[in-house]
Amino acid sequence: MIDLLTEMFSYAFLVRAVVVGSLVSLCAALLGVSLVLKRYSMIGDGLSHVGFGTLAIATALNAASLTVSIPVVLAAAFLLLRLSENSKIKGDAAIALISTGSLAIGVVVISLTTGMNTDVCNYLFGSILAMSHADVRLSITLAVIVLTLFALFYHKIFAVTFDETFARATGAKTGLYNMLIAFLTAITIVLGMKMMGALLISSLLIFPALTSMRLCKKFKTVTVCSAFVSLVCFFIGVVASYLYATPTGASVVIVNIAAFLLFWTAKLRGIIRKRRVSS
Amino acid sequence: MALITCEDASFAYEGITAVSGLNLEVRGGEYLCIVGENGSGKSTLIKGLLGLKKPQSGSVLLGDGLKTNEIGYLPQQTAAQKDFPASAYEVALSGRLSACGLRPFYSKADKAATDENLARLGVKDLRGRCYRELSGGQQQRVLLARALGATRKMLLLDEPVAGLDPVATQDLYRAIEKINRETGITILMVSHDIRSAVKYASHILHLKNTPLFFGKTADYVKSGAGTGFLGEFAASGNRPPQGGGRHD
Structure with a gap:
């Protein structure tokens, strides 16, 4: 086992991938709790498709992909929130519109420039080789910002997640906090997208939160457990993908599925035991 | 000075006037119940009192050092x-x-x-x-x-007993009354439950888009609006309708 890990970490690209991946998993897991409870899960999915479009355009223009993607995805996050709050086009329809729209634009841009090749596959399903040195520096900076803001606004995020009406009535700027959640999500998605793939990145948001909600009963423990589950699943996923030469993003998601099933059965067993004791 | 004063206020919900001609004064320590049927503008009025909705015309004034973000609000779940x-x-x-x-x-x-x-x-x-x-x-x-x-001054409760069983309902009413009596916190409650409203509240506002009655509970029971509304429930022999027309 130790031999395997030393062998793995002798590859510089793997070290970079694990560092960025762990940070992204952590951010995603923390934000995911709020997104799932606020019924915003699909916003994460929509944003990742927008990210695919911008990634394709950035490559076509030969620009630094993360620096181009972040502002565009932030703008999309702003737009999606606005649309889902006060528009004739309802939230889920708006998300479907924007995500399929940007997917189509991305595919056309790729086929016009480099042609439909492995690039498309890498963007959609991720590649462990994708992180450059510049990407790593930017990712670490942004991830630290996301984590700090989350810690500072933790209680406010709880309040708007649990009861937006009450929070607004007692003078909290709920619009601002919703925007904060969406912006932090947008940054997290862009950072994780190259490695996890546009189609898979939103699983990092949703799975750890849902998994820890099976067993945990307090918001704080759900948040902490979700971060922990996410990190462990990511690490196991990377090692498995190295061992069996499977795509990293998909491997991490499969480990997350396994964790979810594990927690779920643990909960069911707990319920059955309780019934036995009471009967 | 009163905690809340409404002067000829009107509020709109999605462009349609839901409450109009409202003159209201709530003083410290009072227990005001706002009653009315579905769609009578109760929820819109709550948003107006909380400062989440600006009055279409007229004014809502807060006094006695009460700020809009200092109203303890109990929304519907x-x-x-x-x-x-x-x-x-x-x-x-x-x-x-x-x-x-x-x-x-x-x-x-x-x-x-x-x-x-x-x-x-x-x-x-x-x-x-x-x-x-x-x-x-x-x-x-x-x-x-x-x-x-x-x-520290005012609680605004939106249908607090909706969906509760009769025992839990009475328990909650007693808890609210105790808070009112012991701490002097003003209670504003929106309710369908007219009988309990008459039993616990010191003042009643009966709303049907415009106020049909506003004043002391003892006067309400004798008034036309009160006997009409109370009589309806007595005649039908049913519990008052539960659950409001919720609109966010």
Whole structure:
């Protein structure tokens, strides 16, 4: 086992991938709790498709992909929130519109420039080789910002997640906090997208939160457990993908599925035991 | 001076006037029940009183040093809350959010106040329990403790007994009355339950898009609006309708 890990970490690209991946998993897991409870899960999915479009355009223009993607995805996050709050086009329809729209634009841009090749596959399903040195520096900076803001606004995020009406009535700027959640999500998605793939990145948001909600009963423990589950699943996923030469993003998601099933059965067993004791 | 004064106020919901011609004065320590049928503008009025909706015309004035963010609000529960993973304590503590201001974390005083409010409502021993596993009545008490955390002067309760069984309903009414009597906090309650309204409230506002009656409860029972509304329930022999026309 130790031999395997030393062998793995002798590859510089793997070290970079694990560092960025762990940070992204952590951010995603923390934000995911709020997104799932606020019924915003699909916003994460929509944003990742927008990210695919911008990634394709950035490559076509030969620009630094993360620096181009972040502002565009932030703008999309702003737009999606606005649309889902006060528009004739309802939230889920708006998300479907924007995500399929940007997917189509991305595919056309790729086929016009480099042609439909492995690039498309890498963007959609991720590649462990994708992180450059510049990407790593930017990712670490942004991830630290996301984590700090989350810690500072933790209680406010709880309040708007649990009861937006009450929070607004007692003078909290709920619009601002919703925007904060969406912006932090947008940054997290862009950072994780190259490695996890546009189609898979939103699983990092949703799975750890849902998994820890099976067993945990307090918001704080759900948040902490979700971060922990996410990190462990990511690490196991990377090692498995190295061992069996499977795509990293998909491997991490499969480990997350396994964790979810594990927690779920643990909960069911707990319920059955309780019934036995009471009967 | 009164805590809340409405002068010829009117409020609109999605462009349509829902409440108009409202003249209202609520003083410290009063217990005002706002009654009326579905669609009579009660929910819109609440948004107006909380400052979430500007009056279409007329004015809403707050006095006695009351600020809009100092009204302890008990909203109707949403579906999402029913399976929310949070402890009763975490929920109640979030009532101190406005007291917290720009500080990122709650102070010792916030935590002590939350424990005191939970104790006042008799749910302190549930503080570590998961909110979604509590009974409907216990959940409402936790939310009431949260509302108490946000105010020193006024509670605004939107259909607090909706969906509760008769025993839990009476328990909650008694708890609310106790808060009113012991702390002098003004209660504003929106309710369908006209009989309990008459039993507990000191003042009644009967709304049907415009006020049909506003004044002391004793006068309401004798008034035309009161006998009409009370009589309807007596004649039908049914419990008053439950659950409001919720619109967010």
